[in-house]
Amino acid sequence: MMTIRRRVLVASTATAIASLAIASIAIYLLVRASMVAEFDAGLAARAQVLAALVEFDDESGEYEFHAPDASADDVAYQIRSQQGRVIASQGDAPLLAALAVAIPQSPHAQARQMANGRRIRVLAMAGHVKLEGEHHAAADHQDLVVEVVHDTRLLDRDLWRLALVLIGVASGISIASGLALSVALKAALRPLARLATDIAALDGKSLDRRIDGSMAPGELLPIVGRLNDLLARIENDVRKEKSFNAAIAHELRTPLGGLRSTLEVNLGREGNAVDYRQALLTCHGICLDMNVMVERLLMLSKAEAGQILAALADTDLAAIARDCWNEAREKARLRAARIEGSWSEPVVAHSDPALVRIVLSNLVDNALSHGAEGGVIKIEVAARGDSAIVRMGNAAPGLTAEQATHAFDRFWRADQARTQTGEHYGLGMALCRDLIAILGGTITAGCEAGWFQVEMVLPRRSST
Amino acid sequence: MRALIVEDYAPQRAALTLGLKDAGWAVDASGDGNEGLWFARSHPYDLIVLDLMLPGLDGFSILETLRAEGRTTPVLILTAKDAVADRVRGLDLGADDYLVKPFAFDEFLARVRALSRRGSQDTSAIVQVEDLRIDTASRKVRRGDDDIDLSAREYALLLYLARRAGQLVTRQDIWEHTYDFASDTNSNVVDVYIGYLRRKIERDGAKRLIHTKRGHGYLLGGDG
Numbered sequence: 001m002m003t004i005r006r007r008v009l010v011a012s013t014a015t016a017i018a019s020l021a022i023a024s025i026a027i028y029l030l031v032r033a034s035m036v037a038e039f040d041a042g043l044a045a046r047a048q049v050l051a052a053l054v055e056f057d058d059e060s061g062e063y064e065f066h067a068p069d070a071s072a073d074d075v076a077y078q079i080r081s082q083q084g085r086v087i088a089s090q091g092d093a094p095l096l097a098a099l100a101v102a103i104p105q106s107p108h109a110q111a112r113q114m115a116n117g118r119r120i121r122v123l124a125m126a127g128h129v130k131l132e133g134e135h136h137a138a139a140d141h142q143d144l145v146v147e148v149v150h151d152t153r154l155l156d157r158d159l160w161r162l163a164l165v166l167i168g169v170a171s172g173i174s175i176a177s178g179l180a181l182s183v184a185l186k187a188a189l190r191p192l193a194r195l196a197t198d199i200a201a202l203d204g205k206s207l208d209r210r211i212d213g214s215m216a217p218g219e220l221l222p223i224v225g226r227l228n229d230l231l232a233r234i235e236n237d238v239r240k241e242k243s244f245n246a247a248i249a250h251e252l253r254t255p256l257g258g259l260r261s262t263l264e265v266n267l268g269r270e271g272n273a274v275d276y277r278q279a280l281l282t283c284h285g286i287c288l289d290m291n292v293m294v295e296r297l298l299m300l301s302k303a304e305a306g307q308i309l310a311a312l313a314d315t316d317l318a319a320i321a322r323d324c325w326n327e328a329r330e331k332a333r334l335r336a337a338r339i340e341g342s343w344s345e346p347v348v349a350h351s352d353p354a355l356v357r358i359v360l361s362n363l364v365d366n367a368l369s370h371g372a373e374g375g376v377i378k379i380e381v382a383a384r385g386d387s388a389i390v391r392m393g394n395a396a397p398g399l400t401a402e403q404a405t406h407a408f409d410r411f412w413r414a415d416q417a418r419t420q421t422g423e424h425y426g427l428g429m430a431l432c433r434d435l436i437a438i439l440g441g442t443i444t445a446g447c448e449a450g451w452f453q454v455e456m457v458l459p460r461r462s463s464t
Numbered sequence: 465m466r467a468l469i470v471e472d473y474a475p476q477r478a479a480l481t482l483g484l485k486d487a488g489w490a491v492d493a494s495g496d497g498n499e500g501l502w503f504a505r506s507h508p509y510d511l512i513v514l515d516l517m518l519p520g521l522d523g524f525s526i527l528e529t530l531r532a533e534g535r536t537t538p539v540l541i542l543t544a545k546d547a548v549a550d551r552v553r554g555l556d557l558g559a560d561d562y563l564v565k566p567f568a569f570d571e572f573l574a575r576v577r578a579l580s581r582r583g584s585q586d587t588s589a590i591v592q593v594e595d596l597r598i599d600t601a602s603r604k605v606r607r608g609d610d611d612i613d614l615s616a617r618e619y620a621l622l623l624y625l626a627r628r629a630g631q632l633v634t635r636q637d638i639w640e641h642t643y644d645f646a647s648d649t650n651s652n653v654v655d656v657y658i659g660y661l662r663r664k665i666e667r668d669g670a671k672r673l674i675h676t677k678r679g680h681g682y683l684l685g686g687d688g
Contacts, residue, residue: 253544254473257565261479264569269486282475
């Protein structure tokens, strides 16, 4: 795995090496050009000197050349007249052989390589011999061609040394900068390692801990901040989940206790068929109640996970409200509840009839179960602008406005002591809230002067 | 022995009532906190089985009220609340035991027996009066080498007398501690059951164990 440290190190070192290489090459080329120019200037100067050593004997019509005393084995020259006659030549024979090839006249020398691989530079330049005497005007002269060849061994050696020095220096600088960068990166990334250690130390039991960002560099502070925010959210969610799980366990204890006691008591006694049938009916009833609870929990879970999709269509809320009330007639009779419904006209919402039915059925059941016995339940279905509204109210003696704000909390009951244990688990209203949210609506509950009212608002038209 | 069950979950209440009656208890039951308190105040129960989460009035409040009024009836809290804080609160308010739902019914009965022994001389599940031996755990009664088969009510009556062996027990006491509110209100019923008991434990010329103190009540054991 490529670490940040390695990436930065490789990229930085590569950049440094490339920069140094380019700089070294540039320096080399500049110095080389300078040295070659100097070398060539030396050749040109030598050629001029050689030309100056040529004299023309006006009487004999011959050239005279006063060869310099000193000679070197790495240089050769040849002086020719304009007609191509060799006036003078000196030097190493192989070098002189190189002059056999025509050399264009130029103030600049040319680099060549001899057959044996020897590198040379040659220069051919025009010169002239001034004709002096009474027969000649001041400007009279004879043209010459001076050709000089110089072995570049020393020049090449110096240039090679220069290249080696530059390569050495560049390599040294690269290695040193790489090492320095490595150390600097290690130090710079230490807070990251510390952060990783802190994060690794976190587990389910230490979610209340937070990452200490006081020593972190500025670049890491946003990460530390977001991380701590994330931890806070996780802690909150885990706490909620634990609380929810505890609530489920708690709620299951009562029916489970009833189930177990009923079974154990009846298993431990000699009863008759009627007794056992009664016990079985009791157990069956408990199982059905627990089934309702589990189904609601599953639906809540699906709603929260976004697994319930609304099949939107024209939905007559008034008709569904009437249906839900009719289905609850028997319970209403037992509770001696009366209905006052304002639902004669169709009120069509753009909603999911099945989900709306679940919500209204829960609300009716809630009103019947928790409303005052013998009381009235008012259901009003109406349209207002783009909204379809259902209001359901019932007398709720003893319920306070503050208590009503918890109506949609899971497992919450108005009577904290307990009301209708085993039948109502405090999940219906929470389910209503989640389903209405899926339908794009809102649901609110409030209590004023002992009158509990739920208002549900759904869109009448498609939002698209 | 007479118990009060205050439990709002009907199936649990029914199972407790049935199980305790089978164990020889007279049982009154209520599913409401206020009604439960009324029961507890109106009768000298030998045991109160109390749920905590009740409609009307919660179990803690009932317990607190009873203890504040000086009522020392043993109270067994039976609840789904399992938090240490709830247990501590319940016991500190004066509960004698605390059992979390769901529970094994045998354990519940064992705790009930343990609580019912408090205040008596019994230290085990066996109650012995002369050659009469009552195993309260198995609900078996023997006199000498003979097993005696008793109905639930006969057993309850005998156990009540045995726990007070050597003491005069009035009909009123017997009525209050062995019959629930739903029982036959025939004032003669105690005498009738004493008769049943005598026929079973004093048969074949066995030594008389239940002595009648005319105008006062009954006495189990001794020479009368």
